[in-house]
Amino acid sequence: MDTSALAQGLFAEPEVVIYGEGAVGRSNITLGSWGGGVCRESARNVFSGGKSIEITPRGLYQGGRLDFAIPMDLTKWFSDPDAYLQLVTRFRGEQTTQEAWAIGLTGQPARAATGTSTAGKPVKRVQVILCFDGGQATECQVELNAFKVSEDGWMNVSFPFAALKGKLNPPTYNLKRLAITGDGSETFYVGEIRVMRDNTPLQADAGEEKEVGRNYNVVFHASAQTGTSAVKYSWDFDDQNGIQEEAVGDVVYHKYLKAGDFIATLTVSDIFGLKKPVTSTVRVLVNE
Numbered sequence: 631m632d633t634s635a636l637a638q639g640l641f642a643e644p645e646v647v648i649y650g651e652g653a654v655g656r657s658n659i660t661l662g663s664w665g666g667g668v669c670r671e672s673a674r675n676v677f678s679g680g681k682s683i684e685i686t687p688r689g690l691y692q693g694g695r696l697d698f699a700i701p702m703d704l705t706k707w708f709s710d711p712d713a714y715l716q717l718v719t720r721f722r723g724e725q726t727t728q729e730a731w732a733i734g735l736t737g738q739p740a741r742a743a744t745g746t747s748t749a750g751k752p753v754k755r756v757q758v759i760l761c762f763d764g765g766q767a768t769e770c771q772v773e774l775n776a777f778k779v780s781e782d783g784w785m786n787v788s789f790p791f792a793a794l795k796g797k798l799n800p801p802t803y804n805l806k807r808l809a810i811t812g813d814g815s816e817t818f819y820v821g822e823i824r825v826m827r828d829n830t831p832l833q834a835d836a837g838e839e840k841e842v843g844r845n846y847n848v849v850f851h852a853s854a855q856t857g858t859s860a861v862k863y864s865w866d867f868d869d870q871n872g873i874q875e876e877a878v879g880d881v882v883y884h885k886y887l888k889a890g891d892f893i894a895t896l897t898v899s900d901i902f903g904l905k906k907p908v909t910s911t912v913r914v915l916v917n918e
Contacts, residue, residue, distance in 0.1 A: 703804050850883070897909045
């Protein structure tokens with residue numbers, strides 16, 4: 631294989647697929663288990679390219695791996711502050727709109743259609759470990775609740791190269807092995823792996839004005855444009871005593887114990903601190 635052509639393919643576009651349809655150097659990759667985990671190609675839960683990677687982890691340090699016969703040069707991406715390694719993933723906890731509708735009708739999960747295993751402890755955190763040909767390695771973890779699930783049940787889980795780089799400073803970053811695992815033991819699927827750029831500013835929307843009664847359980851729903859970033863949704867329910875973190879999540883509930891006119895503040899922040907946090911407010915009129 632022409633390694634110079636492989637490198638040129640990596641950096642010719644702002645987004646490059648490592649695994650999946652249109653992948654660069656797909657024949658260069660071998661899948662394997664890592665530790666006591668299980669990893670194999672599967673025709674179930676396919677995102678692109680006709681196959682997916684099926685991984686059954688055994689905690690954060692036992693899962694699946696991709697080995698590169700010819701190390702993949704990621705040096706340019708590690709020097710780009712807007713670059714990310716992104717996994718397109720599917721977990722048992724991810725429901726499509728159609729699946730949620732079926733559960734509402736029958737009371738039973740509609741898992742036969744997707745083939746996703748329901749066994750094992752749910753994965754709440756995903757980790758990647760990158761091993762380079764010079765013997766150095768780096769790792770990064772993210773909570774799944776930092777990302778949104780799409781309508782078709784897939785979730786883009788992203789790791790910024792700025793966070794992966796850490797204190798490493800080799801002359802080149804030639805990827806020899808990529809390990810993928812989670813903190814649970816449920817089987818999950820990786821439909822695509824890509825490297826990409828994203829410098830989209832965060833945007834937040836705390837929703838429309840609300841009028842409720844005292845002691846009513848008010849629901850707050852955050853909307854946001856986050857690009858590929860892992861984000862945190864923080865809420866303050868009364869700005870009169872300063873902006874504090876009183877609840878966390880894109881959907882939260884709060885009871886106002888007294889009548890009045892309140893301003894609730896939503897703050898959306900990048901968990902890696904790479905993008906500037908943004909806020910949005912919503913007025914809540916509480917009646918007796």
